[in-house]
Amino acid sequence: MLETVVGSVHSLLLDHLPLKTTKTPSGWITMNCPMCSDKRKRGGLNTNGSKISFHCFNCNFTTGWSPSPYLGKKYKELAEKLGADRKAIHDTQIELMKFSDEFEDVDLDNYVYNVAKFEEYELPEGTELIENLSDVNELKQYAVSRGILDLYPLMHFKDFANRKRVMIPFLYDSKLVGWTGRHVSPPNKETPKYLQKLQPGYVFNIDKFVDTDRDIVIITEGVIDAILVDGVSIMGNTITPEQAHLIDKLGLRVIVCPDRDKAGIELIDQALALGWEVSFPQWHTDCKDAADAVSKYGRLATVYSIMHSATGNKIKAQVKAKLINTDTGKI
Numbered sequence: 001m002l003e004t005v006v007g008s009v010h011s012l013l014l015d016h017l018p019l020k021t022t023k024t025p026s027g028w029i030t031m032n033c034p035m036c037s038d039k040r041k042r043g044g045l046n047t048n049g050s051k052i053s054f055h056c057f058n059c060n061f062t063t064g065w066s067p068s069p070y071l072g073k074k075y076k077e078l079a080e081k082l083g084a085d086r087k088a089i090h091d092t093q094i095e096l097m098k099f100s101d102e103f104e105d106v107d108l109d110n111y112v113y114n115v116a117k118f119e120e121y122e123l124p125e126g127t128e129l130i131e132n133l134s135d136v137n138e139l140k141q142y143a144v145s146r147g148i149l150d151l152y153p154l155m156h157f158k159d160f161a162n163r164k165r166v167m168i169p170f171l172y173d174s175k176l177v178g179w180t181g182r183h184v185s186p187p188n189k190e191t192p193k194y195l196q197k198l199q200p201g202y203v204f205n206i207d208k209f210v211d212t213d214r215d216i217v218i219i220t221e222g223v224i225d226a227i228l229v230d231g232v233s234i235m236g237n238t239i240t241p242e243q244a245h246l247i248d249k250l251g252l253r254v255i256v257c258p259d260r261d262k263a264g265i266e267l268i269d270q271a272l273a274l275g276w277e278v279s280f281p282q283w284h285t286d287c288k289d290a291a292d293a294v295s296k297y298g299r300l301a302t303v304y305s306i307m308h309s310a311t312g313n314k315i316k317a318q319v320k321a322k323l324i325n326t327d328t329g330k331i
Helices: 002-014 073-082 086-098 138-146 223-229 241-248 262-273 290-297 299-308 314-323
Strands: 029-031 043-048 051-056 062-065 165-172 175-183 194-197 216-220 253-256 277-279
Touching: 002 043, 002 051, 002 073, 002 086, 062 073, 073 086, 138 165, 165 223, 216 223, 216 299, 223 290, 223 299, 253 262, 262 277, 262 314, 277 299, 277 314, 290 299
Parallel strands: 216 253, 253 277
Antiparallel strands: 029 043, 043 051, 051 062, 165 175, 175 194
């Protein structure tokens, strides 16, 4: 359908916007202009039905698209600067030309492109920071034992289900969009170690890598692993397309550090398919994940080993993956 093609045109820009943008009351999305050295969010993008336009108040770069069979040269340049794939741009142009006879006959004034957003949540009443609890409190002691107390803002919820859990907030654009809670002493096997409120496509700690001078982002499976190596977490052993999109938008070198188990091995293929690097540090067999390595070697040594052992060579990575003993974690 023609509406689908219009969506493809809009997505060339909207799907590749920087993570931190601002929306004005009049509907403009403001950001640092990718066409110049703007650092004051003077680039603005607006949609009006099927029409989409961009203007920078710093370099005066202007482009846009209204229903027609063609994408302008400047529109293509902006899309590519934002990170759109050249093939996607070319394929969109081809699709537009297929509908060249239909634009005049279809009313697209009410077309709306929906950009995925995370819902903002309120903290439960009576929430406390764990750092403010008594030193003998078991939640604070657990945070100290894992080495995460001063590395991330940890919380305590007083409701029955979470009163014995160290709560780790999920933030996106400085807003609370969820959380996970680690039980410090599960009384039985039926009690889950983690309870969480998680929205699809979220990447833990990604806020820290927006507008940063860093060159590298390390991806781990677990949240505590990410805190300890100052990276991000996909909170599982599968990368969703939405998560991959958020991470790619950072524009950084990406290194995946999977857990040393069967599920971690399966994650390796996904990372390689995305063009990311995978790390195979020479850790002791006791270390099943990054958190174990930090406990044994310290944060600095662990991060260095992850970076030093990373490879983007598919054959080399696949060979190393097959050599991992999932019972011992040894390569």
